[in-house]
Amino acid sequence: MKNxxxxxxxxxxxxDFISQVNKYGFWRKDKQNKVDWNKVIAxxxxxxxxxxxxxxxxxAFEKMQKMAADGLLELYILSSIDFDEGREGKKMWIKSxxxxxxxxVIFCLEPEYKAQWADADSWLVDDRxxxxxxxxxxxxxxxxxxxxxxxxxxxxxxxxxx
Ligand SMILES: [Mg+2]
Numbered sequence: 001m002k003n004x005x006x007x008x009x010x011x012x013x014x015x016d017f018i019s020q021v022n023k024y025g026f027w028r029k030d031k032q033n034k035v036d037w038n039k040v041i042a043x044x045x046x047x048x049x050x051x052x053x054x055x056x057x058x059x060a061f062e063k064m065q066k067m068a069a070d071g072l073l074e075l076y077i078l079s080s081i082d083f084d085e086g087r088e089g090k091k092m093w094i095k096s097x098x099x100x101x102x103x104x105v106i107f108c109l110e111p112e113y114k115a116q117w118a119d120a121d122s123w124l125v126d127d128r129x130x131x132x133x134x135x136x137x138x139x140x141x142x143x144x145x146x147x148x149x150x151x152x153x154x155x156x157x158x159x160x161x162x
Contacts, residue, residue, distance in 0.1 A: 004073040004074070004079055004120055004123065005073070005074045005117075005123065006068075006073050006074065006075050006076065006125065007076045007078040007080065007106075007114070007123065007127035008061075008064075008076065008125050008154065009079060009114075009124070009127060009128070009131060011127075012056060012127035012128065013057070013126055013145045014046075014061065015052065015057070016051055016053065016054050016075070018053060020047065020048075020050065020051045020052075020093060021035055024047070026039040026043075027059050037083075040085075041083055041085050041086075044089070045085050045086075045092050045144050046089065046092075047090035048085075048086060048090050049093045051093060053097070054149070055147070055149070057148070060149040060150075060152065063153060064153070067156070067160060072160040075104065076106055077094065077100065077106065078106045078108070078114055078157065079105070079106070079107055079108075080107070080108050080109060080131070081107055081109075087107050089131075091105065093139045111126075111131040112130060112134040114126070115137065115138035117135075117140070118134075118135045118139050118140025119139055120139060120141075123140070123159065124140055124142065124143070125143045125152055126142070126143075126144070126145060127144070129144075132144055
């Protein structure tokens with residue numbers, strides 16, 4: 001496939017957001033399974049910078065960067081975040097964990113806004129239906145990340161062969 005553009009989600013796909021929230025106990029007391037964003041924001045950009053890779057993501061990311069360097073695909077990080085501390089923290093994480101160029105990192109305010117980058121040559125790897133469904137409706141292609149980077153990488157390799 002020519003002009004294959006691959007967009008990678010961050011939280012829950014490349015980085016282990018949930019473990020980081022668990023580590024600090026930044027869950028709301030009044031609602032189940034809701035992140036206490038005030039506490040996350042108060043912790044500052046470092047909260048994001050400290051995150052671990054999702055299992056298998058580091059190796060997969062290196063391979064995808066190699067595929068991009070070989071001209072097989074264009075690689076982007078596409079992350080939704082609606083406050084400055086988060087954007088700064090995510091940039092810090094990318095700078096300290098990868099050599100990925102920041103000009104290929106795209107931030108949008110809401111998960112559904114990722115659909116702005118959808119077209120017939122675009123693929124989104126993401127763990128949330130909130131991002132995937134609008135992307136698909138807008139004419140993009142999706143790979144739902146369910147925890148297995150080996151499997152995702154295999155699918156991407158097959159796309160490059162077409
Ligand atoms: Mg996600």
